[in-house]
Amino acid sequence: MSTTITIKNLTKRFGDVAAVNKVNLTVEPGSFLTLLGPSGCGKTTLLRCIAGLEDPNEGEIYIGDKLVFSSATGISLPPGQRDLGLVFQNYALWPHMKVDKNITFALEIQKMPKEQMQKRVKEALAEVQMEGYEDRYPREMSGGQQQRIALARMLAYRPKVFLMDEPLSNLDARLRMDMRTELKRLHHISGATTIYVTHDQVEALTMSTNIAVMKLGVIQQMASPDRVYHFPSNLFVADFIGNPKVNLLDGSVRGGNTVQVGDFEICMDTHSTSGNAVVAVRPEDIAVCTHPEPGAIEFTAYSVLPAGADSTIVARRGKTEIIVKVMGISRIKMDQKIWLKLDSDTLNLYDKESGNLVAA
Amino acid sequence: MASLETSMGESLSVRMLANSRRFIRWVTTPHVLLSLIMLVILYYMVVIPLYRMVNTTLTWQPRDIAISPGAVVGEFTLYHYVRMLTGALGQIYMYTPLRHSFTVAIGSTLLSLLIGGTLAWLVIRTDMPGRKVVNQLALIPYIMPSWTLAQAWLVFFKSTSFSGGTPGLFEFLAGQAPPSWLSYGPVPIIICSALHYYTFFFLFVSAALMSIDSSLEEAGDLMGASRWRILRKITLPLVVPAILSGFIMTFSKVLGTFGGPNILGSPVRYYVVATMIRGSMGVGDKADGFVLAIVLILFSVITIWINQKLIGTRKSYETIGGRGFMAQLSKLGKMKSVMFSAAIVFQILVIIVPLGLLIWSSLMLQDGNYNLSNLSLQHWIGERGTIYNHGEPGVLLNPKIYRTAWNSIRLSLWTGLFTALLGVLLGYAIVKGRGTRLSKLVEQLAYIPYVIPGIAFGAVYIAMFIKPLGPIPALYGTFALLVIVSVAKHIPYSSRSGVSAMMQVGRELEEAAAVSGANVWQRFSRIIFPLTSAGFVAGFLLTFITTMRELSLIILLVTPQTQVLASQTMFYIENGDGQMANVVILILISITLIGNFIIGRFRGGSLKKGLGM
Numbered sequence: 001m002s003t004t005i006t007i008k009n010l011t012k013r014f015g016d017v018a019a020v021n022k023v024n025l026t027v028e029p030g031s032f033l034t035l036l037g038p039s040g041c042g043k044t045t046l047l048r049c050i051a052g053l054e055d056p057n058e059g060e061i062y063i064g065d066k067l068v069f070s071s072a073t074g075i076s077l078p079p080g081q082r083d084l085g086l087v088f089q090n091y092a093l094w095p096h097m098k099v100d101k102n103i104t105f106a107l108e109i110q111k112m113p114k115e116q117m118q119k120r121v122k123e124a125l126a127e128v129q130m131e132g133y134e135d136r137y138p139r140e141m142s143g144g145q146q147q148r149i150a151l152a153r154m155l156a157y158r159p160k161v162f163l164m165d166e167p168l169s170n171l172d173a174r175l176r177m178d179m180r181t182e183l184k185r186l187h188h189i190s191g192a193t194t195i196y197v198t199h200d201q202v203e204a205l206t207m208s209t210n211i212a213v214m215k216l217g218v219i220q221q222m223a224s225p226d227r228v229y230h231f232p233s234n235l236f237v238a239d240f241i242g243n244p245k246v247n248l249l250d251g252s253v254r255g256g257n258t259v260q261v262g263d264f265e266i267c268m269d270t271h272s273t274s275g276n277a278v279v280a281v282r283p284e285d286i287a288v289c290t291h292p293e294p295g296a297i298e299f300t301a302y303s304v305l306p307a308g309a310d311s312t313i314v315a316r317r318g319k320t321e322i323i324v325k326v327m328g329i330s331r332i333k334m335d336q337k338i339w340l341k342l343d344s345d346t347l348n349l350y351d352k353e354s355g356n357l358v359a360a
Numbered sequence: 361m362a363s364l365e366t367s368m369g370e371s372l373s374v375r376m377l378a379n380s381r382r383f384i385r386w387v388t389t390p391h392v393l394l395s396l397i398m399l400v401i402l403y404y405m406v407v408i409p410l411y412r413m414v415n416t417t418l419t420w421q422p423r424d425i426a427i428s429p430g431a432v433v434g435e436f437t438l439y440h441y442v443r444m445l446t447g448a449l450g451q452i453y454m455y456t457p458l459r460h461s462f463t464v465a466i467g468s469t470l471l472s473l474l475i476g477g478t479l480a481w482l483v484i485r486t487d488m489p490g491r492k493v494v495n496q497l498a499l500i501p502y503i504m505p506s507w508t509l510a511q512a513w514l515v516f517f518k519s520t521s522f523s524g525g526t527p528g529l530f531e532f533l534a535g536q537a538p539p540s541w542l543s544y545g546p547v548p549i550i551i552c553s554a555l556h557y558y559t560f561f562f563l564f565v566s567a568a569l570m571s572i573d574s575s576l577e578e579a580g581d582l583m584g585a586s587r588w589r590i591l592r593k594i595t596l597p598l599v600v601p602a603i604l605s606g607f608i609m610t611f612s613k614v615l616g617t618f619g620g621p622n623i624l625g626s627p628v629r630y631y632v633v634a635t636m637i638r639g640s641m642g643v644g645d646k647a648d649g650f651v652l653a654i655v656l657i658l659f660s661v662i663t664i665w666i667n668q669k670l671i672g673t674r675k676s677y678e679t680i681g682g683r684g685f686m687a688q689l690s691k692l693g694k695m696k697s698v699m700f701s702a703a704i705v706f707q708i709l710v711i712i713v714p715l716g717l718l719i720w721s722s723l724m725l726q727d728g729n730y731n732l733s734n735l736s737l738q739h740w741i742g743e744r745g746t747i748y749n750h751g752e753p754g755v756l757l758n759p760k761i762y763r764t765a766w767n768s769i770r771l772s773l774w775t776g777l778f779t780a781l782l783g784v785l786l787g788y789a790i791v792k793g794r795g796t797r798l799s800k801l802v803e804q805l806a807y808i809p810y811v812i813p814g815i816a817f818g819a820v821y822i823a824m825f826i827k828p829l830g831p832i833p834a835l836y837g838t839f840a841l842l843v844i845v846s847v848a849k850h851i852p853y854s855s856r857s858g859v860s861a862m863m864q865v866g867r868e869l870e871e872a873a874a875v876s877g878a879n880v881w882q883r884f885s886r887i888i889f890p891l892t893s894a895g896f897v898a899g900f901l902l903t904f905i906t907t908m909r910e911l912s913l914i915i916l917l918v919t920p921q922t923q924v925l926a927s928q929t930m931f932y933i934e935n936g937d938g939q940m941a942n943v944v945i946l947i948l949i950s951i952t953l954i955g956n957f958i959i960g961r962f963r964g965g966s967l968k969k970g971l972g973m
Contacts, residue, residue, distance in 0.1 A: 053871050055385070073374065074381030080877030092868035096890045105886070106876035157876065 002030040002193050003064040003083075003160040005050065010059030012045055012217075019045040020056065021217035027210075032187050032194045034204040037214035038240070043197045044165055046214070050195065051086050051163055052079035063161060080109075084161040085154035089169055091146045093138040099125075099149050100134040106157040124156035127186065144175040151186070162187070162194040168203065180206055201241050205229060213237045230282075231348065235355040238280045238348065244312055247286075247322050249279040250352070259349065262320045264297050268344045271359040276352035283325035285346035288313065288332065289339040296339035301332050315340060390880050391792030394785055395802050401782075402805040404832070405848040409824035410808075416823050417441065417650045424647075444651040453636060454652065461632040461656075464549050464621065465614040471554035472610050473603065476561025479703065484569040487689045488699050495566075497707045502559035503956050504711075504949050505909035505926060507619030509552040511933070511945060512714030514623060515721045517543045518728070526728030529717065544628040552620050555710045557613055561606035568602035569595075608667045612660045616813020618912040623933060634815045634912065641819065641916050650823060653816035661811045715949070722942040739939045750935070755943040761928070765947065767839065768908055768924040775846040776904040779854045780896045782847065787858025788888065792867070803855065810852035814912030821845045822916055837919045845917060846907050854899060861895030901959045905952050925951075 005027040012020040019042045027033045035043035048054040050061060052068065055076055061069040063084065068077045079086075093102050100121050107117045125131050128148040138146055147167060154162065167183075168176045184207045187194050198204055204211050205225045212222040213236075221233040232238035238246050251261035253274050258265045266279055289296050299315035299322065311330035315322045315338060322340060332338060349359040386392055417440050420431040424439065431437065444454050482488050483495045501509070518528030519537035530538045541547050618634045626635055633656050640649035692699055721727070725736035725748070738746065742754035755761050786806055793799030809817060821844070825835035835841040865888065873883045889896070911926040918927045925948045932941035 051871075051875060053874070055382075072378060074378030074385075076381075076385060079871070079875045080879070084875065086872065086875045088868045088872060090866065090868060092866065092872040094869055094872070094887060094891075105873065105878070109877045109882060153872075153876075 002191050004029050004062070005161060005193060005195070006060075006062040007046075007050070008060040008062075010046070010049060010056050010061065012042075012049055012054060012056040018042075018217045020049060023059070023217070023219055025212065025219065025222065027193055027195060029193055030191045031209040032184075032196065032207060033210045033212060034196045034198060034208040035212050035214055036198060036201060036204040036240075038199060041214040042217035043199075043214050045217075047086075047163055047165055047195060047197050050082075051084060052077060052082050082161075083159050084163055085157065085159035086163040087147075087150050087154055087165065087167045089166040091138070091143075091150040091170075093146055093150055093153070095138050097137075098134065099130075099136050099138075099152075102138070102149060103153050103156045106153070110157065120156045124152040127155055127189075128152045128182070144171055144179070147171060147179065148182075151183075155186070155190070160192060162190075162192045164194065164196045166198055167196075169198070169200070176203075183207060201243070205241070213240060230346075231357065231360050232280070233357050235278060235280070235350050238350070242282060244283050244323050244325060247281045247283060249281070249320065249322070251277055251279055253277050253349075262318050264317070264320075266342060266344075266347065267295075268347045268349060269359055270349060273349070273351065273358045277358070278350040278352055278355075280348040280350060281322075281342055281346060283312070283323045285343055286322065286324045287341040287343070288324055288326055288330075289341060290332070290336070292339055293341060296341040299338050299340050301334055301336045301338050304330055304332050304334055306330055313338070390883075391789050392798065394789040395793055395798045398782075398786055398789055398802050399798075399805070402802070402808075402851070404829075405844065405851070406805060406808045408829065409820040412823040413650045413820050414654065417647050417654060421647050423644060440647040440651050444648055453640070453648065454655065457631045457633045457636040457652075458655065458659075460546065460621075460625070460630060461615055461634070463546050464553065464632055465611050467546065467550035468553035468557060468614050469607055469610045471550060472558040473561050473606065475554060475706075476558035476563075476606065477565050477603070479558070480562050480566035480569060482699060482703060484566045485690050486692050486699070488692055488696060488703070490700050490704070494700075494703045494707065497711065498562050499559060500707075500711050501556050503905065503909075503952050504556075505619070505911065505929075505945060505952075506553070506556045506617060507623055507911065507929070508718070508945055508949065509555050509710070509714050510548070510620040510623040511929075511938070511942060512717045513548050513552055514543075514938070515717040515942070517548065519543045520728075526726075528728070529720075529730065532728070532730045540628070544624055545630045546625075548624045549621050549630075549632075552624065553614050553617065556620075557610045560609045560613075561603070564602040564606040564609075565599060568599045571598075604667055604670060608664055611663055612811070612813060615656060615660055616815050616817075616912055618815045618915055619930065622930065634813070637815055637819055638915060641822070646822065649819055653819040656813050656816045657811070660813050660816075664811050715946075718942045718946055722939055722946060724939065727939055739943050749937045749940050752937070752940065755940060755947070760923075761925075761944065761947075764923045764925055764928045764944075765951075767922060768926070768948070769951075771839070771842050771846065771924055772904045772907040774843045775850065775907040776900040776902075778843065778847045779850040779903040780900040782851065783854030783858035783899050784861070784889070784892050784896055785858070786851070786855040787860075787862035787892070790855065790859050791862040803859075806851050806855040808852075809849050814849070814910070815915065817849050818845060818913050818916040821848075836917075837922065839922045841917055842914055842922055842924070845913060846910065849910075849913050850903055850906075854903070857895060857899050858892075861892045865891045898959070901955060905955045905959070908952050908955065909948060 005025075007023055007025040010020055010023045011018055021042070023046060035046060037043050045054060049056045049069070050063075056069060056071065058071045059069070060067065060071070063082055066077075066082075067075060068082050069075060094105070097105070103121050103124055104117045107120060112120070121134060122131070125133060128151050130145065130148050130152060133141070133145070133149065138149070141149065147170075150167070164183075168179050171179060180203060187207075196203075196207065208225055210222060211225055211228045213220045213228060215236050221228055221237045223231075223233075228237065229241055232241060232246075235248065239248065249261045249266070251259045251266070253270050254260050254265070257270050258267050259270065259277060259279055261279060268279070270277075292298070297317065299317045301313055302316040302321070303314040305312040305314070306329040308329070310328065311326050313324045313326065313330060313332060315324055324340065348357055350356060351358050387396070418436055418438070420428070420433050420435050420437050420439065422433050425431055425433065428439065431439075443449055479494065479498050483491045483498070488494075514528065516529045517538050518526060519531055519540070520527050521537045521540065528538070528543070616634060618638060621630075621632045622635050622638070625632060631639070633652055637649045637652045637656070640646075640652060722739050723735050723737070724730070725734050725738050736742075738748055738754060740754045741756050742748065744753040744757075745751050752758060752760075786802065790799050790803050793802075812820065821841065822836065825832070825841055828834045835844070869891065870883055870887055873887045878886065909926055911930060914924065915927055915930065918924065923931070925944055929941040929944045929948070932938065932944065
């Protein structure tokens with residue numbers, strides 16, 4: 001029952017600015033695609049174009065087999081005819097309607113029989129664990145509860161596609177964690193094709209089957225969370241994803257699979273590139289030794305930040321700074337000499353000029 | 361070749377189809393469609409009337425032929441401008457009234473500022489006792505018709521040395537006629553106008569004072585600034601926009617006011633532009649009247665333009681929002697009770713005393729005879745055919761008055777309804793289209809009636825609907841015309857309150873409904889209207905009240921059949937039946953006070969909202 005979404009060459013301009021710039025995208029049936037990027041990257045605009053709330057300037061959008069937008073033929077179906085549901089950042093519950101009326105609004109428009117509507121309300125509320133809240137007004141509920149009702153409102157009319165626009169960003173940290181669990185579960189059960197917009201990389205990594213990282217209206221990389229995390233296709237993606245941030249070491253490629261960084265060399269497969277390059281290494285992929293070891297590079301522990309489950313160590317050597325993440329509480333003292341060991345399998349090499357991945 | 365041509369033809373037709381689809385979709389977008397409809401309405405209600413008026417002044421009119429043989433009706437001429445703006449006629453018709461208008465407008469605006477500003481300060485920033493009561497009573501004079509005070513003034517200061525010949529209460533008590541400058545002319549006009557219009561200053565300044573976060577002042581205090589310095593550097597700059605807004609509003613209102621100057625000025629031939637326009641229109645000199653109206657509009661526009669140059673378009677009548685929390689109130693000390701007494705005495709003088717005078721006057725069988733034996737209900741429930749009031753029966757037995765009252769109520773109901781509806785639609789069109797040129801155009805056109813003084817606006821409408829216009833039949837003399845002119849004059853206020861009501865409704869609420877499959881009608885009827893209903897009701901009730909007591913706007917347009925209570929009072933006064941007029945005024949005040957009471961019952965309804973604050 002789930003649906004493919006295909007987007008071809010989509011452009012949406014506001015004045016001279018292209019908020020979405022020639023985007024091509026296929027969302028596989030039943031997948032959970034996250035549009036991830038900093039604010040102003042065009043992710044929400046793209047979602048609103050799919051929903052039919054904005055008219056793009058160019059391109060085509062298919063939902064299933066249905067052509068819902070085409071600039072060439074001038075077709076643009078209204079949102080209500082695209083068979084999709086949308087959850088807004090600020091919930092957008094109608095404040096003058098009680099919960100049950102909020103949920104049955106779409107069903108009434110479909111002229112669904114009364115008993116069936118009541119059944120749907122019960123089911124939808126059960127799915128978001130809000131049984132018994134039928135008679136509340138939105139203002140009588142907390143933010144988290146309102147967001148659950150907004151979800152139930154979408155679930156009740158069973159659209160083929162779920163669209164979500166930063167649904168968790170107005171919730172506090174604890175609630176956000178709970179809702180992530182629930183949302184992933186809901187997607188798992190319903191199997192509906194989902195497009196989810198967020199600027200929160202943890203949300204993207206934890207929930208998606210696919211992530212599309214956007215910048216200035218252009219999709220930088222679209223891949224599984226695993227690939228986006230481990231093989232970012234360019235420096236922007238590498239830098240945007242990961243906490244603490246990835247270490248980006250400026251250097252230049254020497255012959256024979258070594259990269260000169262500052263006064264030391266890193267050995268890695270350089271795929272016979274040359275010139276200026278950037279080595280990217282995730283903080284958790286670096287081993288810390290307290291004694292010299294073959295292949296390990298000497299650093300000084302500039303600052304040590306234990307945080308319970310893990311510790312962050314900021315290491316320096318000359319002008320080079322590397323952040324390392326180790327499990328547990330680190331026993332390393334500040335200003336202590338340490339030796340960092342890089343695993344060549346975990347290193348990515350980027351061209352300095354284009355920022356693109358050249359070797360992994 | 362052939363196939364290439366057909367494929368080119370096909371791609372051309374595909375593109376045309378695509379473009380026409382896009383166009384239809386754009387036009388049928390609710391806010392675009394509404395904007396376009398609003399443009400048509402505004403075009404007919406505002407643009408065409410103005411054009412017609414200017415056009416009339418620049419062409420020969422049928423009645424000019426008698427004086428200027430050889431003139432061809434409809435041909436271009438500057439005759440009316442030359443006639444009205446130069447020579448002795450110019451002095452009589454234009455410059456003297458203009459001087460009078462300015463004297464009156466500036467005088468009453470300054471007096472309004474003094475009264476309104478002082479009251480606002482006392483109510484908001486001091487520890488004066490009874491501030492709540494004073495605050496509520498301060499709005500009553502504005503709720504009463506503007507010429508109530510003028511009429512009450514005459515009851516008191518009328519003198520036998522003038523036209524009417526009957527003595528006022530002053531003359532009766534003092535035994536001698538009051539000085540003429542006190543009975544008629546600029547002084548009483550200024551005082552009576554100010555006592556009505558000070559409400560704008562009161563509202564604007566108190567809103568501004570209330571919105572000044574006392575932490576701003578406390579911050580200054582902590583930094584060691586003196587009290588005077590704080591007042592000058594922090595408080596005053598925050599209140600100045602409010603004062604300027606009040607200035608403009610009062611000034612342009614007084615400029616276009618007809619009632620007071622007609623009652624207190626015309627008997628001594630002290631004419632202002634407003635009464636002069638009526639005079640010219642009355643004798644059929646439409647073009648001359650229009651020249652006066654245009655001059656009045658120009659002055660009003662210039663004043664508002666200067667105001668906006670001074671403080672910026674937005675602030676000019678938007679004033680700072682009223683979030684109220686005051687930590688520090690000025691201590692009045694010993695002056696406390698003095699100030700309170702002064703405020704209360706003032707309010708008694710402008711509310712209770714005038715009403716009392718009107719009631720007494722309405723109960724006197726013979727005007728000017730203050731003996732108790734002269735008390736009678738003749739003017740209220742007297743028989744037909746007596747020597748009083750030209751043989752008309754008392755007001756409560758007078759079928760004409762019932763018809764007139766019904767007209768008033770009908771007019772106010774329709775105007776309130778259409779204005780409120782137009783407000784919601786305009787608000788929707790403007791807010792949804794924010795940032796587009798179309799939306800800006802609608803907003804600007806909707807603002808035009810604001811700059812046209814009341815009586816000039818009425819004049820504009822004579823020009824328009826005296827002959828059929830496109831699909832619209834000749835409307836002069838019809839009741840519909842009164843409704844149209846009243847709705848049109850309210851457009852600036854309704855669009856502003858519509859915009860602020862619509863701002864409260866997040867766009868997601870409508871989008872969520874659209875995604876749920878709701879069509880335009882379902883979105884409006886189930887989401888937009890319910891969410892803006894409080895504003896709708898408030899807008900309706902306020903328009904109801906202001907229309908009920910509106911005189912300047914409709915005085916040129918009423919006919920015996922479409923007479924309303926407000927204009928009826930003026931005709932009684934001009935006919936020498938002042939006591940009948942007072943009865944009618946009292947009825948009118950009762951209706952508006954009841955209306956105001958109902959407003960108070962409604963959540964979110966207040967005079968402030970109606971002024972678009």
